[in-house]
Amino acid sequence: NAGVMQNPRHLVRRRGQEARLRCSPVKGHSHVxxxxxxxxEGLKFMVYLQKENIIDESxxxxxxxxxxFPKEGPSILRIQQVVRGDSAAYFCASSxxxxxxxxxxxxxxxxxxxxx
Amino acid sequence: xxxxxxxxxxxxxxxxxxxxxxxxxxxSAIYNLQWFRQDPGKGLTSLLLxxxxxxxxxxxxxxxxxxxxxGRSTLYIAASQPGDSATYLCAPDSGGYNKLIFGAxxxxxxxx
Numbered sequence: 001n002a003g004v005m006q007n008p009r010h011l012v013r014r015r016g017q018e019a020r021l022r023c024s025p026v027k028g029h030s031h032v033x034x035x036x037x038x039x040x041e042g043l044k045f046m047v048y049l050q051k052e053n054i055i056d057e058s059x060x061x062x063x064x065x066x067x068x069f070p071k072e073g074p075s076i077l078r079i080q081q082v083v084r085g086d087s088a089a090y091f092c093a094s095s096x097x098x099x100x101x102x103x104x105x106x107x108x109x110x111x112x113x114x115x116x
Numbered sequence: 117x118x119x120x121x122x123x124x125x126x127x128x129x130x131x132x133x134x135x136x137x138x139x140x141x142x143x144s145a146i147y148n149l150q151w152f153r154q155d156p157g158k159g160l161t162s163l164l165l166x167x168x169x170x171x172x173x174x175x176x177x178x179x180x181x182x183x184x185x186x187g188r189s190t191l192y193i194a195a196s197q198p199g200d201s202a203t204y205l206c207a208p209d210s211g212g213y214n215k216l217i218f219g220a221x222x223x224x225x226x227x228x
Contacts, residue, residue, distance in 0.1 A: 033215075098212070
């Protein structure tokens with residue numbers, strides 16, 4: 001009964017490279033969320049996806065960041081041309097439903113991105 | 117804009133004490149509220165989910181209450197243990213689809 005799986009757990013990128021963060025939700029969950037935790041700050045909502053659709057990306061930086069959740073395979077958070085300020089822990093969460101009683105969000109262990 | 121405040125920011129207690137962690141939020145129009153714990157360098161573990169229509173939820177030694185109209189939630193931890201040491205996060209859902217707004221957390225240390 002695997003929970004939310006994120007990989008890699010740690011990722012080091014040089015400035016200007018691309019970072020791809022993967023998230024496999026709990027089996028049967030079709031709602032995925034990405035959050036970012038900057039050093040010494042709280043978690044901030046980035047994006048909410050439901051299979052093949054972006055529902056709310058109001059927390060995503062306007063440039064260089066994109067997210068997808070294809071019909072098959074994990075959700076991907078992609079950061080192009082990374083800068084030092086992108087260094088953070090990125091958490092993925094999933095839920096079986098987005099409304100009603102089954103809305104509890106389950107979080108992964110996170111991917112810690114370090115930009116050097 | 118929803119803002120979440122957690123008090124105290126840090127707490128250090130001997131084991132066995134009953135604890136109260138407070139959370140306040142500025143916008144009472146929430147769908148539900150979740151409490152999480154986060155261990156250093158780790159992910160978040162969901163502790164309790166309270167729907168907006170509920171007043172409290174219990175799980176083992178944990179009890180969470182919700183007073184939506186006054187914008188407050190409280191997490192009670194009974195008979196604390198060293199294994200309870202972690203950061204506790206309160207997160208109301210203001211979007212209706214797990215658009216959680218997190219507080220800065222309460223850092224708890226329970227010493228033997």
